[in-house]
Amino acid sequence: MGRISKSQTWEEVSTMRVRSLWVTVLALFTLVGFASAGTITPALYADTAPNVYGSPLWGPWWTAAKADAAAGTFVNMRSGAHPGTNYYEPKEMIVYSTGDLGKRLHWIYWVPGKTIAQLQSCNFQVNWMVDWEGVDYVYDWEANDLVKAVLVGGIPTNGWIQPGSWIEYDKDGDNNPDGVIGTFGFAWWAYDDLAAPLSTDGNPYNEVNQADVDALAALVLRYQTHAIGYIRWKCEGDSDWNYKILQLNVVPEPGTMLLWLSGFAAPAMVLLRRRK
Structure with missing residues (x-):
């Protein structure tokens, strides 16, 4: 603050002290905020899960998923046909x-x-993108429909939303998130x-059977190749968005898989012949 001159009133001195204290607090707040901006280290996993809209199996799945994701032991696609990989079957x-x-x-x-307040201040958002017949789509939350993804550098610029169902999670049971x-x-x-058989009552959903599911699975196998999950955040002091991305891929059709395997089989045969 410097020395107080005789000509200064107590009001002026008090004002100077308050200003000095405010500058100190503001500086500390800025330092803390800047430090926290660089410490967001999220993990991102994926799985095939029971239908959240009504399945009684959703609750147990989500309870186990939270515990394992927070512990760092979650295995991608562990509930599917290809655990430990990034592949999924159409019916999943x-x-x-x-x-x-x-x-x-x-x-x-898992962050x-x-x-939640800290993530909100860092504009934490989520997004997913799926392809169909070579075109990538995201979900428009205002139109409630799929729309074509607007890509910059391979990353969608539309379809982002701040989570609404996230929670602060206590992983060790000490009542502290x-x-x-x-x-x-x-x-x-x-x-x-x-x-x-087709619908008999005009309701397109209440008579879905295995034939309908198989038909849709065949379409997914034919027209889709991937589904990608994204999270991003941009805290104060960040010059650009930070991203975490996890891509999942549809298991190829049997014919495609055979071609893929044959690509490895041919060099193997050559190698065996050379060794002989």
């Missing part, structure tokens, strides 16, 4: 209104050491008229 992302209600692809994010966890997902919806 198809839901319907009958029977077991089907499955959805879900991405799970240790943060609160250890971070923020949440999930977002996607599925195709099977309806009656994808295969015979």
Whole structure:
């Protein structure tokens, strides 16, 4: 503050002290805020999950997913046909209104050491993108429909949204949250008229059977190759968005898989012949 001159009034001195204190507090706040901006270290996982909209199996799946994601032991696609990989079968992302209600692809994010308020201040957002016949699509949350993805550098610029169902999670049971966890997902919806027998009452969803599911799975296998989950954040002091990306791929058709395998088999045969 410097020395106080005799000509200064007590009001002036008090004002100077308040200003000095405010500058100090502001500087400390800025330093803390800047430090926290560089410490967001999210993890991103994926799995095929029971249908969140009605399946009684969703609750147990989500309870286990939260615990394992926070512990760092989550295995990608562990509930599917190809655990430990980034591959999914078409039926692992198809839901319907009958029977077991089907499955959805879900991405799970875990951000240790943060609160929801801190992530909100860093503009934390999620997104997913799927392709169909060579075109990438995202979800327009205002139109409630799929729209063509607007890509810059291979990353969509539309379809982003701040999570609404994330929670502050206590992973060790000490009643103190250890971070923020949440999930977002996607599925195709099977309806009656994808295969015979067709709808008998005008409701396209209440008579979905295995033939309808199989027909949609065949279309997914034919027209889709991937589904990609994204999270991004941009804190104060960040010059650009930070991204975490996890791509999942449809298991290729049997014919494609044979061609893929034959590509490895031919060099192997040559190698064997050379060794002989």
